[in-house]
Amino acid sequence: MVLRLACPHCGPRPVEEWTYGEVPDPPDHLTEADERDVDRGFMMGNTEGVKVERWFHAGGCRRWQTITRDTTLD
Amino acid sequence: MNEFIEAQVALGWEQNLRSSYDVVIVGGGGHGMSTAYHLATRHGITDVAVLERGYIGSGNSGRNTTIIRANYGIPEAVRFYQRSVDLYSRLEEETGRWIMHDRKGLLWLVHGTPGTRNERARSIVNQAFGADTVYVTPEEVGEICPEVDMNAGGGEYRVTGGSYSPHAATARHDRVVWALAEGAMKRGVHVHQRTAVTGLLKDGDRVTGVMTDRGPVTAGVTVSAVGGHVSTLAAMAGVRLPIRTHPLQAFVTNHYARTFRPIVASAEMGFYVSQTPRGEMLLGAGIDSQPSYSYRSSYEFLSHCSLPAVTLLPFLRDLTVLRQWTGVCDMSVDMSPIMGYTGVDGFLVTTGWGTWGFKGIPAGGEQMAELIATDRTPELIAPFSLNRFKEDRLMFDPGSTGTTH
Numbered sequence: 001m002v003l004r005l006a007c008p009h010c011g012p013r014p015v016e017e018w019t020y021g022e023v024p025d026p027p028d029h030l031t032e033a034d035e036r037d038v039d040r041g042f043m044m045g046n047t048e049g050v051k052v053e054r055w056f057h058a059g060g061c062r063r064w065q066t067i068t069r070d071t072t073l074d
Numbered sequence: 075m076n077e078f079i080e081a082q083v084a085l086g087w088e089q090n091l092r093s094s095y096d097v098v099i100v101g102g103g104g105h106g107m108s109t110a111y112h113l114a115t116r117h118g119i120t121d122v123a124v125l126e127r128g129y130i131g132s133g134n135s136g137r138n139t140t141i142i143r144a145n146y147g148i149p150e151a152v153r154f155y156q157r158s159v160d161l162y163s164r165l166e167e168e169t170g171r172w173i174m175h176d177r178k179g180l181l182w183l184v185h186g187t188p189g190t191r192n193e194r195a196r197s198i199v200n201q202a203f204g205a206d207t208v209y210v211t212p213e214e215v216g217e218i219c220p221e222v223d224m225n226a227g228g229g230e231y232r233v234t235g236g237s238y239s240p241h242a243a244t245a246r247h248d249r250v251v252w253a254l255a256e257g258a259m260k261r262g263v264h265v266h267q268r269t270a271v272t273g274l275l276k277d278g279d280r281v282t283g284v285m286t287d288r289g290p291v292t293a294g295v296t297v298s299a300v301g302g303h304v305s306t307l308a309a310m311a312g313v314r315l316p317i318r319t320h321p322l323q324a325f326v327t328n329h330y331a332r333t334f335r336p337i338v339a340s341a342e343m344g345f346y347v348s349q350t351p352r353g354e355m356l357l358g359a360g361i362d363s364q365p366s367y368s369y370r371s372s373y374e375f376l377s378h379c380s381l382p383a384v385t386l387l388p389f390l391r392d393l394t395v396l397r398q399w400t401g402v403c404d405m406s407v408d409m410s411p412i413m414g415y416t417g418v419d420g421f422l423v424t425t426g427w428g429t430w431g432f433k434g435i436p437a438g439g440e441q442m443a444e445l446i447a448t449d450r451t452p453e454l455i456a457p458f459s460l461n462r463f464k465e466d467r468l469m470f471d472p473g474s475t476g477t478t479h
């Protein structure tokens with residue numbers, strides 16, 4: 001079955017209605033400004049497991065939602 | 075030739091996991107195996123272990139739609155993939171194993187002016203850097219693939235031309251992995267299945283080997299060749315990557331009674347198709363939009379992929395879906411591979427193979443082996459180093475994917 005994301009306004013809706021928003025997560029130990037910029041621009045945690053994400057419900061209420069997902073299951 | 079190569083390949087499994095190897099390769103997919111094969115055959119480096127947590131080829135290398143092509147969009151990629159196309163066409167002779175390599179030609183169709191412009195540009199770049207892609211007219215499309223409905227969708231997807239790459243081929247994916255594994259093992263490489271890497275051994279910042287579920291193994295060089303799982307392994311080395319893992323699905327139909335010769339793709343319609351040696355029609359499309367490690371297949375994918383397919387190739391209507399499956403792909407932000415040094419001593423990666431890395435298996439392994447043997451980045455893959463993100467020279471390649479992998 002296709003992934004459904006639970007929207008607090010619209011209920012569970014298929015992933016096609018949503019746009020994923022990558023949240024930059026440069027690690028704290030990167031302190032040098034250029035390194036942090038490169039990390040913010042390109043690098044990703046790409047978590048294998050439970051993860052808090054931002055999704056825009058483009059085909060519904062058109063609001064950003066914070067959604068927790070286990071990427072090994074969904 | 076006997077269809078049952080499984081009974082012929084001499085895979086000499088080594089039971090004893092040594093506590094130390096010169097080179098440890100994590101991941102027994104095409105890229106890990108090809109790196110081991112080329113270390114052994116080109117450089118005489120055989121104190122090598124390939125550690126695979128499942129069985130060899132159980133990752134994307136045994137799940138892909140096996141398209142081999144060099145019709146990429148940027149010079150560096152055309153050169154690299156053309157090298158791989160050439161190595162693939164010699165692989166049967168070299169290994170003595172029938173990998174069912176079949177040069178079919180690939181037809182990349184367009185349906186209007188922007189597409190025409192793209193395919194003309196692609197042909198020019200390809201020819202300049204050694205790939206035989208040509209621009210073709212609608213009449214020529216009809217000759218290469220008579221099954222195409224030139225007025226598809228009642229004209230909505232009228233075929234206005236396309237590019238044709240005679241060099242494009244397919245090969246049986248697990249046979250590629252087995253042939254490389256056999257060649258490596260014959261020369262002394264150890265391949266350990268059901269051996270999961272659970273951590274990395276370190277001396278300060280340097281990676282000195284791996285922790286496995288069968289104990290620690292030290293290594294002069296540790297190579298990550300773990301497909302979609304690369305971020306998890308690299309994080310243990312403290313390496314961050316411009317990679318997001320996305321599922322990619324595909325499916326086959328039952329047997330089509332006639333021969334369907336070329337590989338046909340339309341990026342605008344969002345699907346591609348070829349015929350397997352068993353006569354099944356093999357179809358694919360784009361990635362699932364969510365980052366995910368799930369192998370779940372969806373009905374939505376089937377319908378999204380089938381609708382344009384039956385529109386462009388009406389004969390597909392009469393076939394039935396037989397099997398559907400999913401792989402999890404290491405998508406790089408610029409759609410190009412990432413090979414070589416990571417900034418952490420003793421730890422190399424071959425990744426960013428995304429939805430396009432089956433074709434890169436021979437050249438990727440050849441070049442990684444040369445890098446390991448000489449401790450220098452070969453010129454062919456220098457543009458694909460991880461450094462490029464820091465140096466602001468991305469290799470964004472619209473030719474990588476979109477739809478056709």
Ligand SMILES: Cc1cc2nc3c(=O)[nH]c(=O)nc-3n(C[C@H](O)[C@H](O)[C@H](O)COP(=O)(O)OP(=O)(O)OC[C@H]3O[C@@H](n4cnc5c(N)ncnc54)[C@H](O)[C@@H]3O)c2cc1C
Nearest residue numbers: 101103105127133134135138139141271301401431432433
């Ligand atoms: C549906 C689909 C269609 C595709 N179509 C094409 C195509 O037509 N043409 C093309 O060129 N490419 C295609 N691709 C992409 C191609 O399959 C991959 O890029 C390629 O197979 C990558 O090979 P690899 O060796 O890097 O990874 P994989 O083959 O995924 O191998 C990685 C291996 O590492 C193992 N592993 C992971 N973590 C660990 C660990 N911690 N310890 C030990 N072992 C571990 C896994 O079990 C796996 O066997 C497609 C992919 C999919 C999913």
Ligand SMILES: [Zn+2]
Nearest residue numbers: 007010060061
């Ligand atoms: Zn909503």
